Amino acid sequence: MSKILNEVLHANRNYRADFDKGDLPMPPGRRFAILTCMDARLDPAKYAGLSEGDAHVIRNAGGRASDDAIRSLVISYKLLGTREWFVIHHTDCGMETFTNEIMSDLLSKSLKTASIDSSGWHDSCEGPGSTDGKFINWLTIKDQAESVTEDVVRIKSHPLVPADIPVYGFIYDVKSGQLIEVPSATAAGRVE
């Protein structure tokens, strides 16, 4: 068995040993949802103070308002009763380190990658790659405040999103743990 798989199962045994959350209802108790990045340094339950049962958490690369994130938000509102949403991107995001063109180029060279360190990444060009990613929009980010605002606007203007839901825009600072509001995003997410 893989070391990671073994560690995850071991941690899970500890978690369930004193598990007392077995009777929580399906709808989020605090009736809100967070859309944020998959980044390993982010723990939304910790940075936003969530206990099990409190809120929906949607995560993807960048915390972007993709069609799939909006699918999830609409289900969250319509079927499970959330009434406030947060869009939370973060500093030092991997999505700022590349562009669609770079990703397409990397994938056309190889599906594998090379040594990665905290300063970034570079491609080893090892082995032949048969497919590139040029038909995918990787939803990269140039500026966090802009991307948060863009995503709040996209959510608020989506035809399946109700007009009466407030959407707040924030940037999470990975150096300090602080949530910093993006005023232009929250303004765009306001209920008129």
Place this chain on the structure above:
Amino acid sequence: MSKILNEVLHANRNYRADFDKGDLPMPPGRRFAILTCMDARLDPAKYAGLSEGDAHVIRNAGGRASDDAIRSLVISYKLLGTREWFVIHHTDCGMETFTNEIMSDLLSKSLKTASIDSSGWHDSCEGPGSTDGKFINWLTIKDQAESVTEDVVRIKSHPLVPADIPVYGFIYDVKSGQLIEVPSATAAGRVE
């Protein structure tokens, strides 16, 4: 200020008061990623034993292998070095409670919804709705073991997913906190 917004910012002040994670690198330290559901009862950091910096966490309605989830996984592998992936659906999932047809019907009646309790949901038909959701695949679920296997197969057969990455399939039991392996999924996710 909204009560929820106030509570989130208060919790965040507490989190950052003794924050000591400011120097973590961008790539996940334990080099794996989890794809799981947005459900409020699930805390992947707790059920799988993650600290900040350990692993990517991707979440959407159902924990489905949508194109956007695969976008995130490919970035996770290619740019940030994860080398094992988990697909984790769960018991009592909201995605089992409706179908594409029901969702389309609900949205065509109204964007709002009605009283929701732990036993399910029903529509109040309040107000006029101008848009329906019939052009969206909501990625509903009929059977958890089947959906986990289907998603592992979809990930493993995607042209941008490298052949050498193992993908493990699990169901999280919301009553007990236990991760239960889905053998057919893990078999499909095996590296040949």
